[in-house]
Amino acid sequence: MTEDRPARILVVEDEPKLAALLRDYLCAAGHEVQCLADGLAVLPTVRAAMPDLILLDLMLPGRDGLEICRELRTFSDVPVMMITARVEEIDRLLGLDLGADDYICKPFSPREVVARARAILRRRPRSAGEAGLQLDETTWKARFNQVELDLTPVEFRLLKTLNEHPGRVFSRDQLIDRLYSDHRVVTDRTVDSHVKNLRRKLEQAAPGQDPIQSIYGVGYKLEW
Incomplete structure (x- = not known):
């Protein structure tokens, strides 16, 4: 909203x-x-x-x-x-x-x-004007800082999940449940890899901004 x-x-x-x-x-x-x-x-x-x-x-x-x-x-x-x-x-x-x-x-x-x-x-997601983030679930397109992001479906779901609750910490297990609809078995390192790739793409669109924060021993959260 x-x-x-x-x-x-x-x-x-x-x-x-x-x-x-x-x-x-x-x-x-x-x-x-x-x-x-x-x-x-x-x-x-x-x-x-x-x-x-x-x-x-x-x-x-x-x-x-x-x-x-x-x-x-x-x-x-x-x-x-x-x-x-x-x-x-x-x-x-x-x-x-x-x-x-x-x-x-x-x-x-x-x-x-x-x-x-x-x-x-x-704590609701910020508007596109505030956060500079736009997510279109009908087309699976994402824009950050007016730059279109080349995201995989998993990266799109990851960003959408984090953006729906800014400030909320998601454990890796919680993220896995939301990222894979087929309930495949993946490791924590797989989530970390997706986060790393997503961070890189956000950084390319808005240098100096890193809204995804790591919480040691717990998981990740999004802070604008």
């Missing part, structure tokens, strides 16, 4: 009054909000129009939030904030382990939810 349009937020909450309260506060903060009450409707809605953030209740009719988050992470890295009445630590850890970006327990202040949503949205 870019800074010149409101964030699109999907609120998945089966309590009508709470859903309306969250919608009103988020809309007042300048966001576009869609509400769903049925867990079965979430994934088709997301696939049809990817939101910028999902507020996802844990206990839903049709399908629970953890199951939704688990399947969501097979095709999207859209930020997810879990909302639930469960306060046990095991649920908190499980929700985050499945790929949730934040977790808030009922009862809560809607102002706190708005503040947390704002913090998550700040």
Whole structure:
């Protein structure tokens, strides 16, 4: 998403009054909000129009939030904030382990939810004008600093993955899962080689800029 349009937020909450309260506060903060009450409707809605953030209740009719988050992470890295009445630590850890970006327990202040949503949205990918990066998934073309990059499909997926969550550290295993759809067996050195090649191509397009940072013993992140 870019800074010149409101964030699109999907609120998945089966309590009508709470859903309306969250919608009103988020809309007042300048966001576009869609509400769903049925867990079965979430994934088709997301696939049809990817939101910028999902507020996802844990206990839903049709399908629970953890199951939704688990399947969501097979095709999207859209930020997810879990909302639930469960306060046990095991649920908190499980929700985050499945790929949730934040977790808030009922009862809560809607102002706190708005503040947390704002913090998550700040980490969204920068616009092409800010970062100088343009990715076109329909043509598999990439441009950096107005220079077209000659990327392999794996390098394109690597750059797209890192750019979707600037500042987030991805382990090599996480990158492998996103780079190879056929689940082939590759080594950490293979990922390192792709990163090296991608860095070289970014450097050629914008000398002196190296947005891909190595985190020793962990993996890589993108910082503009």
